[in-house]
Amino acid sequence: MPPVIHESSQKRWQNWHQSYIQKLELLVDVWNEDASQSTVPGYIDTTRGLQGLIQRALTQRLELRGLGGGWSFTKAPATSGILVNTRPLNYLFPAPRTHPAHPGRREDLLFTQCGVSVAELNHFLKRIGKSLTTSGASNGQTIAGAIGTGTHGSNLETGAMQDFVVGLHLVVSPDRHVWLERASAPVINDEIPQKLGAELVRDDALFNAALVGLGGFGLVHGVLMEVVDLYYLQAYRRRMPLTEELWRAFDQLDFSGITLPGPPGLKPYHFTAVINPNDMDRGVFVTVMYKHARCPEGSTPPSPGSKLTQGDNGLEIIGVLTDMVSELTIPLLSRLMDRFYTEYENVCGTHGELFTDTTTRGKAWGSAVAVPLGRVRETVELALAINRAQPFPGLFGLRYTLPSRATLAFTQHAPMTCILDIDGTASTRTKSYNRRVWQQLAKSSIPHTYHWGKFHELDGPAVRGRYGEAHVNAWLEARRTLLPTPELRAAFANDYLRGLGLA
Amino acid sequence: MSKRAAALLCLGLSSACAHYRVQAPGAAGASATEAQGEVLWSLGWGLVQERPRVDNCQDQALAEVTQSTNVGFALISVLTLGLAMPQRVEWRCAKAQPTPGDLGVRPVAPPATAEGP
Ligand SMILES: Cc1cc2nc3c(=O)[nH]c(=O)nc-3n(C[C@H](O)[C@H](O)[C@H](O)COP(=O)(O)OP(=O)(O)OC[C@H]3O[C@@H](n4cnc5c(N)ncnc54)[C@H](O)[C@@H]3O)c2cc1C
Numbered sequence: 357m358p359p360v361i362h363e364s365s366q367k368r369w370q371n372w373h374q375s376y377i378q379k380l381e382l383l384v385d386v387w388n389e390d391a392s393q394s395t396v397p398g399y400i401d402t403t404r405g406l407q408g409l410i411q412r413a414l415t416q417r418l419e420l421r422g423l424g425g426g427w428s429f430t431k432a433p434a435t436s437g438i439l440v441n442t443r444p445l446n447y448l449f450p451a452p453r454t455h456p457a458h459p460g461r462r463e464d465l466l467f468t469q470c471g472v473s474v475a476e477l478n479h480f481l482k483r484i485g486k487s488l489t490t491s492g493a494s495n496g497q498t499i500a501g502a503i504g505t506g507t508h509g510s511n512l513e514t515g516a517m518q519d520f521v522v523g524l525h526l527v528v529s530p531d532r533h534v535w536l537e538r539a540s541a542p543v544i545n546d547e548i549p550q551k552l553g554a555e556l557v558r559d560d561a562l563f564n565a566a567l568v569g570l571g572g573f574g575l576v577h578g579v580l581m582e583v584v585d586l587y588y589l590q591a592y593r594r595r596m597p598l599t600e601e602l603w604r605a606f607d608q609l610d611f612s613g614i615t616l617p618g619p620p621g622l623k624p625y626h627f628t629a630v631i632n633p634n635d636m637d638r639g640v641f642v643t644v645m646y647k648h649a650r651c652p653e654g655s656t657p658p659s660p661g662s663k664l665t666q667g668d669n670g671l672e673i674i675g676v677l678t679d680m681v682s683e684l685t686i687p688l689l690s691r692l693m694d695r696f697y698t699e700y701e702n703v704c705g706t707h708g709e710l711f712t713d714t715t716t717r718g719k720a721w722g723s724a725v726a727v728p729l730g731r732v733r734e735t736v737e738l739a740l741a742i743n744r745a746q747p748f749p750g751l752f753g754l755r756y757t758l759p760s761r762a763t764l765a766f767t768q769h770a771p772m773t774c775i776l777d778i779d780g781t782a783s784t785r786t787k788s789y790n791r792r793v794w795q796q797l798a799k800s801s802i803p804h805t806y807h808w809g810k811f812h813e814l815d816g817p818a819v820r821g822r823y824g825e826a827h828v829n830a831w832l833e834a835r836r837t838l839l840p841t842p843e844l845r846a847a848f849a850n851d852y853l854r855g856l857g858l859a
Numbered sequence: 860m861s862k863r864a865a866a867l868l869c870l871g872l873s874s875a876c877a878h879y880r881v882q883a884p885g886a887a888g889a890s891a892t893e894a895q896g897e898v899l900w901s902l903g904w905g906l907v908q909e910r911p912r913v914d915n916c917q918d919q920a921l922a923e924v925t926q927s928t929n930v931g932f933a934l935i936s937v938l939t940l941g942l943a944m945p946q947r948v949e950w951r952c953a954k955a956q957p958t959p960g961d962l963g964v965r966p967v968a969p970p971a972t973a974e975g976p
Binding site: 360391392396426446449453476496 | 885888889890891892893894895896915917918919952954955956957958959960961962963
């Protein structure tokens with residue numbers, strides 16, 4: 357039975373944080389015909405339904421774009437043509453059969469439809485004794501949307517979310533859909549793509565490019581991911597003076613000069629900092645989490661009802677605060693931080709319990725710039741100097757991940773990428789502050805890249821300069837291979853990609 | 860305009876653009892669909908009340924309902940002394956919770972050896 361494609365009468369669409377309104381031809385919600393049970397025939401029928409939408413776009417010469425949670429601040433998910441809301445597509449298929457060469461266990465694999473949200477993944481995985489290795493600080497993204505821009509957390513042992521993905525089912529034209537994975541690391545048993553009617557393509561370059569595909573590689577229908585046994589995080593947040601030793605921890609992840617909160621001798625699994633640039637005399641907030649097979653005795657569970665939760669970062673803080681007061685001033689931000697973003701000790705829960713729901717919409721505005729380890733202090737000091745000249749009511753966040761293998765991942769800096777989040781209210785002051793930081797960074801020698809889902813002002817030459825000619829060319833080449841006709845490439849382009857020189 | 864009418868108008872306008880959102884807590888508040896909306900009329904001081912036609916949720920619950928008014932709606936309400944009161948209602952459907960499936964190519968379990976008489 358074909359999927360249910362509900363056509364909305366609305367001709368305008370707004371993203372989650374209401375940072376823009378996009379006029380469009382058609383917005384559709386796509387539901388599996390039987391939404392209550394994950395079945396292979398249902399999945400295959402939905403693939404056909406998605407192909408029908410591509411056909412319609414081609415016939416009517418319209419663009420077509422997959423929509424996830426709509427959480428991107430940028431126009432990555434926007435289109436003037438057909439916007440395909442994939443959130444209702446949330447079938448789950450645990451433990452698929454693996455390729456004989458795959459060294460891992462099939463229990464550590466999960467195949468899902470594109471619209472499964474991070475929250476749903478966390479809940480489902482906990483039920484089967486499993487967990488994601490990482491995610492962003494909150495959980496409203498869909499799996500396809502999250503990897504589409506390279507969503508990251510701050511886990512010192514893994515990369516960003518796309519880095520636990522090992523297979524993609526891409527619907528690329530009205531008569532072709534492919535199962536893509538790395539030739540160097542085949543994972544799925546050949547029978548599965550066959551059964552789904554998908555063409556099996558094992559190719560490292562194509563896979564790495566499509567991982568952070570910005571919606572430009574067709575519709576992602578299914579995602580195969582590697583998960584791990586359920587683990588628990590013992591979490592601490594403390595306000596610490598920004599000493600030379602703490603700077604060294606931020607810059608090099610060298611913790612030797614400081615005493616981190618928590619049990620001595622354990623290596624942090626998660627490490628972040630939140631800095632209020634206008635209130636640094638009282639120190640900066642450091643959050644550390646340690647990984648355990650079960651919660652240590654004496655720890656307390658996270659409190660799910662509170663406004664801000666243990667894993668929240670700058671953006672969530674600003675989102676919560678701007679839901680309460682629409683205009684944040686510098687003194688008000690400090691006072692509200694004192695009240696809502698507090699220190700805590702020895703709280704323990706699963707990954708999904710600590711990086712949990714954000715339902716605030718607020719008037720938050722976020723940008724994120726990634727730099728290599730060793731250039732972190734320089735970057736933060738540059739941002740602080742600009743704030744001293746023209747202070748803005750906002751927060752800096754520091755998060756870390758291993759470099760990604762995805763061709764256009766913005767978390768690409770080796771040996772480790774640090775992401776400086778700059779979050780504030782959606783005000784002219786925040787925007788002009790950020791613009792100054794971007795201009796100064798462009799003049800500096802610091803290698804840096806910007807989050808595709810958060811605000812930036814990149815254009816074609818800047819993308820080539822920042823992400824590297826070779827990466828951009830490889831990404832475009834892979835896109836040409838998977839979408840071989842100009843019509844298909846035009847259908848899966850949008851203003852955002854064109855502006856970046858990636859269409 | 861009489862003082863009384865002006866006061867009424869001010870009262871109406873002060874509530875203009877009000878926006879209320881009711882959202883299911885936690886993950887249940889994460890919606891499957893984009894917002895769908897209708898303008899609903901309450902006529903005859905509430906004697907006739909329109910109901911939204913929610914036909915896009917595929918038997919799933921609602922994740923979020925938003926009710927809003929604007930200057931125009933407030934003016935209509937004030938000018939008709941409450942006889943006609945429009946408001947905009949928007950909703951988003953909740954996600955389904957499908958049971959997990961089997962990709963269908965699990966290795967065939969060896970047939971149980973029949974032991975018995
Ligand atoms: C409150 C909040 C917190 C955030 N926290 C973090 C964080 O901690 N870390 C971080 O890195 N980022 C964070 N972000 C940014 C966010 O994670 C990214 O922008 C992410 O891409 C959004 O995912 P989404 O599901 O909303 O996708 P969308 O914004 O809907 O789409 C993102 C891209 O994916 C494409 N896409 C979506 N679904 C499909 C599909 N089925 N097929 C093809 N293409 C598709 C879209 O076309 C678009 O190009 C946050 C954003 C918000 C609003």
